[in-house]
Structures are given as structure tokens and as C-alpha cells.
Amino acid sequence: MAGRQARKSIPQRASGPALWASVGARVRDRERKRDAVIMTAARAFRERGYHNTSLDDIASELNVTKPTVYHYVENKEQLLFECFRAGLALIMNGIEAQQESTATGRERLAAVIARYAEAITSDFGWCMVQAENQDLSPTMSRKVKALKSEIDQGLRSLIRAGVADGSIRPCDEKMTAFALAGALNWIAHWYRSDDQLAASEIAQRFIELFELGLQPR
Amino acid sequence: MAGRQARKSIPQRASGPALWASVGARVRDRERKRDAVIMTAARAFRERGYHNTSLDDIASELNVTKPTVYHYVENKEQLLFECFRAGLALIMNGIEAQQESTATGRERLAAVIARYAEAITSDFGWCMVQAENQDLSPTMSRKVKALKSEIDQGLRSLIRAGVADGSIRPCDEKMTAFALAGALNWIAHWYRSDDQLAASEIAQRFIELFELGLQPR
DNA sequence: CTCTAAATATACTCGTCGGTAAATTAGGAT
DNA sequence: ATCCTAATTTACCGACGAGTATATTTAGAG
Numbered sequence: 001m002a003g004r005q006a007r008k009s010i011p012q013r014a015s016g017p018a019l020w021a022s023v024g025a026r027v028r029d030r031e032r033k034r035d036a037v038i039m040t041a042a043r044a045f046r047e048r049g050y051h052n053t054s055l056d057d058i059a060s061e062l063n064v065t066k067p068t069v070y071h072y073v074e075n076k077e078q079l080l081f082e083c084f085r086a087g088l089a090l091i092m093n094g095i096e097a098q099q100e101s102t103a104t105g106r107e108r109l110a111a112v113i114a115r116y117a118e119a120i121t122s123d124f125g126w127c128m129v130q131a132e133n134q135d136l137s138p139t140m141s142r143k144v145k146a147l148k149s150e151i152d153q154g155l156r157s158l159i160r161a162g163v164a165d166g167s168i169r170p171c172d173e174k175m176t177a178f179a180l181a182g183a184l185n186w187i188a189h190w191y192r193s194d195d196q197l198a199a200s201e202i203a204q205r206f207i208e209l210f211e212l213g214l215q216p217r
Numbered sequence: 218m219a220g221r222q223a224r225k226s227i228p229q230r231a232s233g234p235a236l237w238a239s240v241g242a243r244v245r246d247r248e249r250k251r252d253a254v255i256m257t258a259a260r261a262f263r264e265r266g267y268h269n270t271s272l273d274d275i276a277s278e279l280n281v282t283k284p285t286v287y288h289y290v291e292n293k294e295q296l297l298f299e300c301f302r303a304g305l306a307l308i309m310n311g312i313e314a315q316q317e318s319t320a321t322g323r324e325r326l327a328a329v330i331a332r333y334a335e336a337i338t339s340d341f342g343w344c345m346v347q348a349e350n351q352d353l354s355p356t357m358s359r360k361v362k363a364l365k366s367e368i369d370q371g372l373r374s375l376i377r378a379g380v381a382d383g384s385i386r387p388c389d390e391k392m393t394a395f396a397l398a399g400a401l402n403w404i405a406h407w408y409r410s411d412d413q414l415a416a417s418e419i420a421q422r423f424i425e426l427f428e429l430g431l432q433p434r
Numbered sequence: 435c436t437c438t439a440a441a442t443a444t445a446c447t448c449g450t451c452g453g454t455a456a457a458t459t460a461g462g463a464t
Numbered sequence: 465a466t467c468c469t470a471a472t473t474t475a476c477c478g479a480c481g482a483g484t485a486t487a488t489t490t491a492g493a494g
Contacts (some may be wrong), residue, residue, distance in 0.1 A: 026462090031233070033471095049351035051268035054451055067454080068472055076452065087478080106431060134266035162431070169433040175422035182403025183396040190395065205392035213430025214323060214379070214393070216386040243440080243492085248442095271481055284484080285442055349478070 019209035034072040037062065039123065042083040050080055050135060080131055081140050087128030088147045090119035100200035105162025110207045112158060113184065117203035120187045129188040152177055180210065231242030251289040254279065256340065259300040263343035267297055267352060297348055298357050305364045309337035312371035322379025327424045329375060330401065334420035337404045346405040369394055397427065 040061050044053045055076055059066045073079050094115025098108040119125055133141040155177040162168030183206060191202075228413055257278050262268045276283045290296050311332025315325040336342060350358040372394040379385030400423060408419075 032472090035278055049349060052351055055453085056451075065473055066452085067474090070453075071471065109431075120227070132266060134269055166273075166433065168431045169429065171426065171431070172422050175419065176426055178403070178407065179400040179423055179426055182401070182406075183399040185403055185406075186399025189399075189402075202392065205389050209388065209393055209396055209430075210426075211430050211432045212386065213426075213428050213432075214326075214376075214385045214388070215381065215428045215430075217434060247440090272483085273481075282443055283482085285446090287483075288441065 031074070037069055037072045038079065038082045038086065041079045041121040042086070042127050045080065045083060045130070046123050048132065050127075055079075077136060077140060080135060081144070083124055083127035084131040084144060085123030085147065087119060087122065088151065090115050090122065090124065091128075091151055092154070094119065095151065095158075098158070103166050104167035105158055106158075106167035106211065109155075109158045109162060109168075110211070112155070113180070113207055113210075114200060114203040116184045117187060117199045117206065120184055120192050121193070121199040121202075125188045125191075129185045141197075148177065152181065155180060183210075243429045247289070254256040254286055254289045255296065255299045255303065259303070259344050262297065262300060262347070263340050266409060267344075267347065272296075273315075281373065294353060294357060297344060297352060298361070300341055300344035301348040301361060302364065304336060304339065305368065306343030307339065307341065308345075308368055309364075309371070310334050311336065315375070321382050321384035322375055322377070323384035323428065326372075326375045326385075327428070329372070330397070330424055330427075331417060331420040334404060334416045334423065335403045337401055338408050338410070338416040338419075342405045342408075346402045369398065372397060400427075 008021070037058070041053070041058050044058055044061060047053075048057075055066050055069055058079075059069045073082070094112050096114070099110050101108050101111070103111075120129065129142060133144065136144060156173045158177055159168060159171070159173045163170050163173070187199075187202060191197075191199075254275070258270070258275050261275055261278060264270075265274075272283050272286055275296075276286045279286070286296075290299070311329050314332070315328050318325050318328070320328075337346065348361060350361065353361060373390045376385060376390045376393055378387070380387050380390070404416075404419060408414075408416075
């Protein structure tokens with residue numbers, strides 16, 4: 001009894017870390033599972049589309065039942081949102097990675113395009129491209145718009161930088177960013193993971209096209 | 218009996234034209250209404266998305282009930298397909314219009330881009346871009362694929378022609394067509410009909426970008 | 435004036451699916 | 465051993481929406 005008591009009060013210090021370690025493990029576990037749910041959803045959405053995928057489908061692909069899915073995620077909408085966010089994060093990383101580069105604007109833009117293509121061919125790519133405001137509540141829709149806008153602004157500022165340092169011909173930065181993003185986003189519509197063409201090759205061709213243009217030099 | 222028989226056989230000549238005129242009128246009427254159904258559907262799909270639009274919605278926008286809609290169209294899927302086809306037809310027209318032109322490949326391509334942008338900003342544009350195989354039966358999906366492929370081939374052959382006549386720098390025609398179509402299709406995602414920018418202006422900027430490229434000359 | 439066929443409406447079926455309430459199990463802490 | 469909490473399941477609800485069976489109206493044909 002006394003021994004137990006002692007173990008109970010003193011150990012608070014000693015077992016504190018152990019406790020936290022184990023709680024931490026549990027949290028990590030939960031996060032890993034949550035990620036699995038999101039990734040499975042992304043894959044399913046990409047294969048069959050958002051509306052043609054039921055939560056029962058996703059659950060059964062995880063060998064689990066629907067309420068389990070709800071244990072990790074608020075609702076279907078949030079699932080889509082998370083997929084979306086994951087996709088956008090990949091692209092944002094690509095843009096941020098070029099933030100402190102000393103290369104010319106055009107070179108940095110090319111690097112961003114390569115990462116963009118990589119991201120768009122992932123399972124999250126489809127979600128990112130297809131996540132339409134129409135399927136999201138006003139709140140989520142606003143968040144999505146904000147994230148998309150960040151990407152857009154990132155592209156535009158790279159273009160501006162390129163124009164400023166002379167590596168890019170003066171142009172309408174807005175339309176240029178739209179055309180670029182459009183060509184890249186559209187990859188999600190035609191790309192199949194078993195495609196012969198790797199994302200990096202696609203990116204290379206796109207960079208060449210956008211840099212040199214169609215007209216012979 | 219005999220009289221009726223006679224009236225039935227002889228009048229075929231006299232009332233034939235009248236009959237056909239009126240039947241013709243009825244057919245035209247039916248077609249006009251059917252078109253109205255399809256256009257209303259296209260607008261609704263564009264505004265709220267395919268899955269978020271019920272046939273009751275479409276019917277009530279036409280001040281009519283659901284079975285009436287079914288009187289003009291097989292089912293929801295076909296409605297989407299018709300919208301899709303209407304959109305693609307606009308683009309195909311643009312391509313065919315350049316078939317017999319004597320201009321250079323690059324000039325003809327530019328003309329096609331302009332028409333393409335026009336089409337994509339229409340109500341049918343959205344449907345064309347969003348009509349995913351996922352929402353269509355295998356049969357319809359095949360048809361859609363075939364139509365899309367026609368557009369793709371049209372673009373590619375224009376590019377080839379341009380390369381052949383020296384107006385376009387030798388390039389990967391497949392990737393170039395994909396990039397072009399992507400940039401154009403993506404317009405449907407961001408364009409709002411109340412946009413300041415007219416389709417023709419967008420097209421102009423795109424043409425300039427794709428022709429000259431980003432790199433200064 | 436009647437007959438017929440097309441056009442439209444009423445009122446329903448039925449499956450699907452998002453979401454949940456209430457039990458049950460597992461595993462770690464004491 | 466016991467207790468507590470997180471994880472998971474079973475069994476359900478309610479809504480929505482595609483599609484239809486069946487009347488009813490309308491209008492042209494004879």
C-alpha cells in the first residue's frame with residue numbers, strides 16, 4: 001500500500017516522461033492512421049471522383065467500418081479539404097524552396113514548375129484540381145480560395161522577379177500565371193500513374209515550351 | 218370504311234405537305250424545347266456542379282416538372298453528355314474552320330485558340346471541362362474520349378503543319394497540344410461571366426505567350 | 435365534334451449515402 | 465485485478481434524388 005502510494009506519487013516525476021512518451025506514441029499512432037484515411041480517400045477520389053466515392057467505400061478499403069473513419073475525420077467534406085490541402089502544400093513547398101534562391105526569376109520559375117508537375121501527378125493532385133467550391137461549405141471554400149490565391153501570388157511574384165532581372169520578357173503577369181497554372185493543373189486530367197512519361201519529363205517539355213515559345217527564334 | 222380508306226390514301230398527296238409542315242413545326246418545337254432543357258442544365262451544372270444539381274432543380278428552373286424533362290432526355294447522364302457535346306462542337310467548328318485556310322500553321326493555330334477560348338467561357342465550357350469519365354457510363358465515356366481525341370488530333374495536326382511550313386519551332390507536338398489545351402480548358406475554372414476580361418482578350422494574351430515564350434528575344 | 439398522340443403533371447418507389455447512437459473491445463495506467 | 469479511455473463495431477435514421485407508373489391536359493387530324 002505504502003509502497004504503491006510511494007510509487008504513485010514519486011513516480012510522477014520518473015514516469016512522467018514515460019507517460020508522455022506513451023501518450024506521444026498514441027498521438028503519433030492516431031496521426032498515422034488519420035493520414036492513412038486521408039491518403040486512401042485521395043486515391044479513391046482520384047479513381048472514382050468525390051461524389052462517386054462513399055465513406056463506406058473508403059472505410060472498406062481500409063478494412064474498417066464507417067464510424068471508424070468518422071473517428072479520424074469530421075465529415076466527408078473535411079476529408080476532401082484535407083486532400084486538397086495536402087496537394088497544395090506540396091506546391092507551396094516548391095515555391096517556398098525557391099524563395100531564398102539567388103537564381104534568375106526564370107530559373108526559379110522553372111524549378112517551381114518541376115515541383116508543381118510532381119505534385120499534380122500525385123494522388124492529391126486530382127483532389128487539388130477538382131476540389132471545387134461547389135462541393136465545399138462557404139467556410140471551407142474560403143480557405144481553399146485563400147490557399148489557391150497564395151499559389152497564384154507565388155507564381156506572379158516569380159514572374160515579376162523575372163521581368164525585373166531581365167530573364168523574362170515583360171508580359172501580363174496575371175494571364176501568364178493563369179496559363180501556366182492551367183497547363184500544369186490540367187495534367188491531373190490526363191495523367192495516369194502508369195503513364196510512360198514521368199512528371200519530370202512533362203515538366204521539362206512544358207518549361208521548354210513556355211520559355212522558348214512556338215515561334216522559331 | 219371505303220371512304221376513309223380513300224381519304225386516307227389520296228390525301229397523302231394533298232395534305233402531305235400540310236401534314237409535314239405541321240409535323241415539322243412540331244418537331245422543331247420539340248427540338249427547341251429540348252435545347253432549352255440542355256442549355257438550362259448546362260447553366261445549372263456550371264453554377265452548382267453536376268452532382269449538386271438535381272433534375273428537379275433543372276425542371277423548376279424551366280417552370281416545369283421532372284417528368285417533362287424526362288420527356289426530352291433519357292436521363293441525367295445523357296443531359297451531361299449533350300452539354301458536353303455542345304461544348305466540344307463549338308471547338309471542333311473552330312478547328313474545321315481553319316482546315317481550308319491557306320494561312321501558316323501558327324496563324325491557324327492562333328485562330329483556333331481564339332475560338333477555343335470563346336467556347337470554353339460559354340455555359341457549355343464548364344461541362345466540357347468537367348465531364349469526367351467517372352460520371353459517365355462506359356459507353357458514354359468512350360464517346361467522350363473519342364470526341365476529346367478529335368480535338369487533340371486537330372491541335373496536333375495544326376502544330377505539325379506549322380512545323381512543316383516553318384512557322385512553328387520544331388517541338389514535341391503532343392506535350393505542346395496538352396499544354397495548350399490545359400491552359401485553355403482551365404479558363405473554365407476561373408472565368409466568371411461577369412469578368413472584365415472578354416474571352417477574346419484572354420485568347421490574345423495566351424497567343425502572345427505561347428508564340429513568343431517567356432524568354433526575351 | 436371526336437379521336438389520337440404528344441406534352442405535362444401528380445404522386446409515388448426505391449436505393450444510396452451521410453451521419454449517429456449505443457454497445458463492445460483493446461490496452462495502458464495504477 | 466481493475467479501471468479508464470480510446471478505438472472500433474453493430475445497427476440504425478433520415479434525407480435526398482433518380483427514375484417511373486399513371487392520370488390529365490392540349491392540340492392537331494379527319
